[in-house]
Structure formats: structure tokens, C-alpha cells
Amino acid sequence: xxxxxxxxxxxxxxxxxxxxxxxxxxxxxxxxxxxxxxxxxxxxxxxxxxxxxxxxxxxxxxxxxxxxxxxxxxxxxxxxxxxxxxxxxxxxxxxxxxxxxxxxxxxxxxxxxxxxxxxxxxxxxxxxxxxxxxxxxxxxxxxxxxxxxxxxxxx
Ligand code: HEC
Numbered sequence: 001x002x003x004x005x006x007x008x009x010x011x012x013x014x015x016x017x018x019x020x021x022x023x024x025x026x027x028x029x030x031x032x033x034x035x036x037x038x039x040x041x042x043x044x045x046x047x048x049x050x051x052x053x054x055x056x057x058x059x060x061x062x063x064x065x066x067x068x069x070x071x072x073x074x075x076x077x078x079x080x081x082x083x084x085x086x087x088x089x090x091x092x093x094x095x096x097x098x099x100x101x102x103x104x105x106x107x108x109x110x111x112x113x114x115x116x117x118x119x120x121x122x123x124x125x126x127x128x129x130x131x132x133x134x135x136x137x138x139x140x141x142x143x144x145x146x147x148x149x150x151x152x153x154x155x
Contacts, residue, residue, distance in 0.1 A: 038101070039111045043119045054115035056144045060151065067142075068149030076137050076146060081129065086153035100130070109154035117147050 043051045058064045072078045082088050086103035101108065121143045124132040134143050 038105070038108055041111075041116065042125050043116050047119065048116075051115040051119040052113045054118050056114045056118075056147060057141075058144050058148060060148050064145055065148045065152050068145035068147065068152075071138065071142055071146045072149050076133060076142075078146065086150070103150050103153035106154055109151070114144075114147060114151075117150065118143060121147070 041048065072082075073084070081100040082103060083100075088100035088102040103109070118134075118140075120130065121138065122132060122134045124130050134140055138146065
């Protein structure tokens with residue numbers, strides 16, 4: 001049942017991805033079933049409980065979201081892969097493998113806790129182009145601000 005639901009919800013977007021990217025840029029796009037793959041947890045099971053316990057110490061005020069946006073588009077260069085619109089189609093033609101996450105996907109937003117997203121910024125998503133950003137590019141405080149901005153795409 002759940003599979004069927006995700007399938008339906010993601011259909012229009014996947015169609016666009018397939019036509020736009022596979023056609024235009026020559027990326028290999030997974031066929032049907034992308035959403036299930038996207039929703040699958042990235043944090044390893046044995047670290048999940050700890051990661052889910054991490055809470056964002058910053059409130060989602062306009063000021064903090066703006067700070068996150070400046071980092072996202074500036075020194076943390078998230079924008080190069082995730083795009084100004086957060087849809088993750090980016091503009092790096094050389095990118096192969098998994099597509100950057102579409103932050104406007106409400107099912108994905110709902111499937112992740114803030115702590116899991118911080119885990120990703122600490123460790124990256126192994127086997128993909130999503131690298132680790134803490135501590136080399138971002139402090140943990142800055143990462144939490146960026147995540148407030150990432151969350152703002154889901155609203
Ligand atoms: C080089 C391209 C690239 C850059 C730069 C990049 N990302 Fe990603 N990001 C990706 C890809 C590819 C994925 C999908 C990984 C996967 O499917 O597991 C991803 C996934 C994610 C996810 C979702 C992980 C999950 O749990 O589903 C988050 C959150 C994220 N990126 C945040 C960021 C932030 C914040 C920045 C900037 C600090 C950033 N990314 C910079 C390529 C990039």
C-alpha cells in the first residue's frame with residue numbers, strides 16, 4: 001500500500017526528471033520507484049537512535065533562516081547541487097550517480113528528523129556525491145542554520 005502511494009505522489013515529478021534530465025543532460029535516472037529509494041534512511045541503523053536525539057538549538061526565525069540561506073548559497077556551496085529552488089537538479093553536468101535531494105519533496109521532509117539531516121552534514125551520504133561538511137566547511141552551529149533553510153523549502 002505504502003509503495004503504491006509514493007508511486008502515485010511522485011509520478012509527475014519523475015516524469016519531468018526522466019524527460020528533462022535523462023533526455024537533456026544524459027544522466028541515468030532510475031526508472032519507477034525513485035521515491036522509495038529516496039525515503040530509505042541514510043543513517044546506519046546502529047547510529048539512528050543517537051542521530052534522532054540531536055535537536056536543532058536554533059529557532060526557525062526569519063533571521064536564522066536567512067543566515068542558513070547565506071551559507072547555502074555562499075561558502076557551503078550547497079546551491080551548486082541542490083539549486084536555488086532546492087529542487088536538486090543543480091547545474092553540474094558532470095555529476096553522476098544519485099541525484100541531489102529535492103528539498104521541496106514533502107514526503108521526504110516528513111520522513112527525516114533534524115538529527116538525521118545533521119548526521120548527513122557530518123558524514124555525507126556514503127556512495128553518493130553528498131560529502132561531509134562538518135567540520136571542514138561548516139561548524140555545527142552553521143550546519144543547524146543551513147538545515148533551517150533546507151526545512152524552509154518544505155513549506
Ligand atoms: C556535489 C554536489 C552536492 C553538494 C555541494 C551538496 N549536496 Fe547534498 N546531496 C547531494 C546528493 C547527490 C544527495 C543525494 C544523496 C543520497 O541519495 O543519499 C544529497 C543529499 C542531501 C541531503 C539529504 C540526505 C537524506 O537524508 O536524504 C541533504 C539534507 C543535503 N544533501 C544537504 C546538503 C547541504 C546542506 C549542502 C551544503 C552544505 C549540500 N547538501 C551540498 C549532492 C550535493
